[in-house]
Amino acid sequence: MNNNTIECKQLGKNFGALRALQNVSMQIPAGSVFGLLGPNGSGKTTTIRLMLGLLQPDAGSVSVFGLDPISQGDAVREQCGALLEHTGLYERLSAEDNLNFYGQIWHMPQRELQARMQELLGKLDLWDRRKELVGNWSRGMKQKLAVARAMLHQPKLVFLDEPTAGLDPVAAAALNNDLLKLVKDEQATIFLTTHNLSEAEKVCNLVGVLRKGQLIAFGGPHTLTQSTGNAVVDIFGQNLTASAILEKLRGLPHVQQVEAVDDHLVIELEGKTEPAEVIKTLVMNGAAVDEVRRRQADLEESFLKLMEEENA
Ligand SMILES: Nc1ncnc2c1ncn2[C@@H]1O[C@H](COP(=O)(O)OP(=O)(O)OP(=O)(O)O)[C@@H](O)[C@H]1O
Numbered sequence: 026m027n028n029n030t031i032e033c034k035q036l037g038k039n040f041g042a043l044r045a046l047q048n049v050s051m052q053i054p055a056g057s058v059f060g061l062l063g064p065n066g067s068g069k070t071t072t073i074r075l076m077l078g079l080l081q082p083d084a085g086s087v088s089v090f091g092l093d094p095i096s097q098g099d100a101v102r103e104q105c106g107a108l109l110e111h112t113g114l115y116e117r118l119s120a121e122d123n124l125n126f127y128g129q130i131w132h133m134p135q136r137e138l139q140a141r142m143q144e145l146l147g148k149l150d151l152w153d154r155r156k157e158l159v160g161n162w163s164r165g166m167k168q169k170l171a172v173a174r175a176m177l178h179q180p181k182l183v184f185l186d187e188p189t190a191g192l193d194p195v196a197a198a199a200l201n202n203d204l205l206k207l208v209k210d211e212q213a214t215i216f217l218t219t220h221n222l223s224e225a226e227k228v229c230n231l232v233g234v235l236r237k238g239q240l241i242a243f244g245g246p247h248t249l250t251q252s253t254g255n256a257v258v259d260i261f262g263q264n265l266t267a268s269a270i271l272e273k274l275r276g277l278p279h280v281q282q283v284e285a286v287d288d289h290l291v292i293e294l295e296g297k298t299e300p301a302e303v304i305k306t307l308v309m310n311g312a313a314v315d316e317v318r319r320r321q322a323d324l325e326e327s328f329l330k331l332m333e334e335e336n337a
Pocket residue numbers: 040043045063064065066067068069070071072
């Protein structure tokens with residue numbers, strides 16, 4: 026058996042005339058923190074549901090732990106934890122009672138359950154509040170507890186469908202930090218979906234991008250940022266953003282995109298083009314350049330670029 030927790034080959038799913046997923050092939054090695062990125066309706070949740078055997082594929086195949094999620098669904102789901110659309114929490118119960126309830130569902134021995142609860146709630150800074158009713162908690166705290174619930178029985182694979190959806194940026198960042206803490210010690214494979222690209226860049230070591238049901242990119246976040254092949258230059262100074270200057274820059278060869286962001290310019294250059302021509306044009310047109318920073322496009326820029334290419 027190979028080291029892949031998930032493999033799918035030319036996977037497809039239709040809902041009536043809608044082709045929700047088409048020809049999706051990927052391999053996710055054990056221990057990965059995989060992020061599936063994509064806009065609304067691109068097929069992220071459908072992919073998870075196929076992997077959990079909650080939907081039957083119309084084309085291709087999917088295997089999880091080498092098992093078929095349809096014919097061996099129970100065996101697959103026993104080894105998985107999932108946080109899907111709903112948190113699965115009971116608001117009228119305390120955090121402790123919620124986890125006790127799920128521990129019983131998973132037939133966890135009482136001592137093991139207590140130790141696991143302490144471990145998870147401790148890492149999530151919720152241990153001291155375990156006796157409180159979940160209904161009175163903030164959304165961020167509930168979401169943390171829902172992650173603990175999904176991980177309670179030490180599943181080898183955890184699906185988190187948009188775990189930070191609806192959280193403010195501070196709560197989202199806190200949850201991501203907690204996720205990283207948990208993941209480090211769990212040795213589980215994590216499969217999460219998100220719209221938030223900078224979050225995926227921080228948390229994931231493998232990412233895939235879905236668009237209209239098709240996997241248009243797959244690899245490490247770094248590979249993905251390089252897949253667009255372009256460099257980005259941030260230029261700081263004075264008089265940079267006059268529309269006449271922007272027009273001139275946009276007309277230069279090898280300049281893909283020019284954007285004025287606040288008081289500085291963000292310029293995307295084709296391949297390995299050096300910014301010399303850009304700087305010269307700026308200076309000749311009356312701008313003063315203080316600082317030039319050259320970098321690879323970040324995941325957000327690469328993602329948007331991929332979306333644009335697919336739209337072209
Ligand atoms: N049970 C269903 N019946 C009919 N259409 C469905 C069903 N489930 C999903 N779809 C459609 O399939 C497409 C993909 O949906 P899916 O929920 O997988 O997208 P998503 O990427 O998870 O979106 P979001 O980010 O908004 O949650 C959408 O057009 C959706 O309306």
